[in-house]
Amino acid sequence: MAFTQPTRRRVLQTSAASAAALVSAPYVSGAHAAGSLSVGFWDHWVPGANRATEEIVKAWGEKEKVAVKADFITSQGNKNLLTIAAEAQAKSGHDVFAFPTWYIHEHAAMLEPVDDIMADLIKQNGAVNGTVDYLAKVKGRWMAIPATPGSQIKGPCSRIDLMKQHAGIDVQAMYPAGAAPKADNWTMDTFLTAAEACHKAGFPFGIGLGQTTDSVDTAGAIFQSFGAALVDKDGKLTVKSDAVRQAMEWYAKLAKVLPPDAPAWDDASNNKWLVSGRGALICNPPSSWAVAKRDAPDIARQCWTHGMPAGPKGRFAPYLPYLWGIWSFSKNKPAAKSLLRALSTHDSIAKMVAVSVGYDLPAYEGLTTLKTWAEEEPPKGTLYHYPNPHNHQTLSIAAAPAPPEIANQIYNQAIMTKMVARHLGGEKMEATLTWAQNEVEGFMRG
Amino acid sequence: MSDLAVRDVQAASSHRQRSRIGNFLRGRSFVAFLFTLPLIVLVSVLVIYPAFYALHLATLNKRMTQFVGLSNFSFLFTRETFWMVVRQSCIFAVTAVIFKALIGFIVAHLVNAIPDKGQRKWRGMLLIPWVIPPALSTLTWLWLFDPSYSAFNWLFGLVGIGPVPWTGDATWARFSVILVNIWYGAPFFMIMYLAALKSVPAELYEVAAIDGATFWQKLFYITLPMMRNIIAITTLFSLIVTFANFDIVWILTAGGPIDRTHVFATWAFRLGIQGGDIPLGAAVSLFMVPILAVAAIFILRDVNKRSERM
Incomplete structure (x- = not known):
């Protein structure tokens, strides 16, 4: 096969033609030019x-x-x-x-x-x-x-009818749609009294004492309302403090009027509790209300999402x-x-x-006053207070303010709900606190 | 002349070598090696590498930035929950394996007594729990045990019993996870024992019958000795699988209530993945190795001894 050597002139001609073609061609920006x-x-x-x-x-x-x-x-x-x-x-x-x-x-x-x-x-x-x-x-x-x-915020979702009938609390009046809360009397004491009344009437509050997030988040907010932290923000152990004892005593009273299987609850249990019509209050984002809207519309019409009760150290809502x-x-x-x-x-x-x-x-x-929350129904305004529009409660996460690497362990090991469940099971308060202290000490290793 | 001799010797030696390689390549052991090669690769990639990686992880600090030697292990020894998990894992595995073996043995005898014609469908039906993916079947059990809406409790309620806190009380929760594990694993024992029963020569039973042996004598002097190796191997296999169980416990109780049903795998997951302490989680899971190794050594030594005697 014949093969001719290219001449210098031909190389120059070809290069010039290619360069001209490239320069004159329009710039094409590809569909994914930015990667x-x-x-x-x-x-x-x-x-x-x-x-x-x-x-x-x-x-x-x-x-x-x-x-x-x-x-x-x-x-x-x-x-x-x-x-x-x-x-x-x-x-x-x-x-x-x-x-x-x-x-x-x-x-x-x-x-x-x-x-x-x-x-x-x-x-x-x-x-x-x-x-x-x-x-x-x-x-x-x-x-x-x-x-x-x-x-999400995991605040209370109450049954309007049951709370009114058995606990004498009008949750809609306390948290009116489109207006600031009038919840000064919505305290831990009121909450406990309402829980006892609803339990007596056969509609216990559906709060879990299990090891999944819904149980842990509620326990965290309640502990914080009493100023009870297992570890403070500087990483110091504070399990055996008066605030923790006070929170535990309150929780022990509440636990007695919760469903007997509360220590075994997972994140689906409280949803089922509300949708089935067996409980007067749960702590959850509006997903359970949304399920009720689909599966049990009569119950959804009676649901009202609102703020947490206030404790001696403030009003805290679980936020995730x-x-x-x-x-x-x-x-x-x-x-x-x-x-x-x-x-x-x-x-x-x-x-x-x-x-x-x-x-x-x-x-x-x-962005806490978007129209969705004001307009969702039934009943109209049921979600108005869900995003904390009047900033009347502190959004918090369980185990805070401990340094996050320790808090993570306290949260994931569900130490607070385990403390309540142990104490509820008959363990002495001091023994429970010693156990918790020992566990938390273990989380402090580097 | 001497050069020629050397060359001859070299040529002969190279020819011998070639034929040895050829023989080896044509040999049965090489073909067998080729057949097992995919499995060796698979085991290396999916078992041996992760095992060594877990060992490496267990020697790091929580942030995985520093080598800390065995301090994760020594830390675990100081934890009350760790010793509870060790205890629970042993109770869970040993109880479940004993009952699985017992039920498997009885059912295998019952199935073996059924005439051949109808035996197949019984074998198929009894294997169902074992062939359903455990995550799926355990979900069904979870609904049966549901804290508030248990189907069992509803049935018990009809006769005035209960409600039983299946997963809410430590003792009942342990009972529940063991029960589901037995339900899932007993068919495996049944099918292994059935195969072993079928391999016992019928003449032995005939001779024993002529000698006037009772059912129990046949069982203790013929069936059990003939099945002993299968029983040992099946027990070892099941012990390993049950010890390492994760799905049944995680789905039913997630280790609760108050950690009372945690086994090694679930607690390792809780610490390592959920709690973000992967080295500690790896250390927990590695604790299964010495316990199972001791069991394996005893059981396999027994099997070997008997094989040598036979």
């Missing part, structure tokens, strides 16, 4: 509630020319926790992840600081509550931003946020930050709240 992004969102309980996030992400991806892969990972069977642990070990996986409560502190060393985004979001949406600060800020730096999907963090191994951090901003605009948050029928809760002060 790709993979996000691990929390898979919502409320059917169809992922839709809002999906739509926001899709619109953002098209606008910013980023190929986004959104995975909705369930917390059933702790699948999200397993994924976090696996990604942290492998240093590979999603760029952005929806971390539950304690897992920002745990993985802070592997997360990208987001001070710049948080500063703008606070300016835009208002200040965040103290629990978000406690969970998402590590050594003064924001390591995550609050996510709206999945964040999800937090969006960016892994430090992410290959597209600018895009990740841009997406987090898009997910945190007023319109995005309003959409998420609406699609989740009011379940999702933004952490920002300026």
